Amino acid sequence: MGSGAPDNWASLSPEYTQCATGRFQSPIDLGPIAAADVDSLDVAYQTDVLRIVNNGHTIQVNHQADSTLKVGEHPFRLLQFHFHSPSEHTESGQGHELELHLVHRDELGNYAVLAVFIDEGAELSDTSPLWRYLPEAADEMDHVYEGELIDPTDLLPSSLRHYQYHGSLTTPPCTESVVWNVLASPVTMSAEHISRFRELYAANARPVQMRAAWCLAPHVIGRVETPEFDSTGRSRE
Numbered sequence: 001m002g003s004g005a006p007d008n009w010a011s012l013s014p015e016y017t018q019c020a021t022g023r024f025q026s027p028i029d030l031g032p033i034a035a036a037d038v039d040s041l042d043v044a045y046q047t048d049v050l051r052i053v054n055n056g057h058t059i060q061v062n063h064q065a066d067s068t069l070k071v072g073e074h075p076f077r078l079l080q081f082h083f084h085s086p087s088e089h090t091e092s093g094q095g096h097e098l099e100l101h102l103v104h105r106d107e108l109g110n111y112a113v114l115a116v117f118i119d120e121g122a123e124l125s126d127t128s129p130l131w132r133y134l135p136e137a138a139d140e141m142d143h144v145y146e147g148e149l150i151d152p153t154d155l156l157p158s159s160l161r162h163y164q165y166h167g168s169l170t171t172p173p174c175t176e177s178v179v180w181n182v183l184a185s186p187v188t189m190s191a192e193h194i195s196r197f198r199e200l201y202a203a204n205a206r207p208v209q210m211r212a213a214w215c216l217a218p219h220v221i222g223r224v225e226t227p228e229f230d231s232t233g234r235s236r237e
């Protein structure tokens with residue numbers, strides 16, 4: 001993995017220290033959290049021109065149309081979406097093939113990410129432009145494709161039932177002002193497109209972050225189904 005491996009992020013820049021010292025880092029294992037619609041999600045995405053950018057770590061689709069996600073009553077604006085392989089969040093240790101992150105920001109600079117698990121199966125409708133214009137290689141850093149149209153709504157499952165917690169960005173600088181909304185229902189994509197993505201970015205997922213149980217409890221908004229104990233045997237309750 002070399003110097004760019006997640007364990008080394010904090011040593012790369014003084015601005016990345018939260019990657020090592022932060023207490024509310026993402027991703028996490030969602031195991032003990034029940035998916036609960038604590039804050040309702042209201043997705044109002046618009047069709048936009050497809051802008052694929054290869055940043056060397058993933059393909060990112062920059063979004064400029066006026067697309068919003070409301071978490072409860074709070075509006076966030078969609079900036080971009082990108083993919084991780086394998087999934088970054090896990091459910092009781094179980095991951096998924098890929099994870100889609102739709103990244104939003106509000107006027108104050110807070111982030112809200114809508115995360116969607118992707119499993120192998122039937123191809124999602126109308127996503128083929130996305131896969132047709134992938135870069136030839138991951139080191140083709142200046143690859144920018146602009147054209148065709150894409151509606152991010154096509155990337156979502158029908159149910160918006162979700163896990164919600166407060167965490168961080170999963171890439172440097174690992175900023176901790178992120179409301180995570182991880183959808184409980186996965187979508188599916190074809191084996192061909194999943195393997196095409198993996199050929200480019202074989203492993204671009206940050207491992208799940210340990211957080212002390214006492215840190216987790218007050219910041220998890222989703223209902224806790226089963227008690228969890230920290231290493232000293234104390235209940236997080």
Ligand SMILES: [Zn+2]
Binds near residue numbers: 083170
């Ligand atoms: Zn991401």
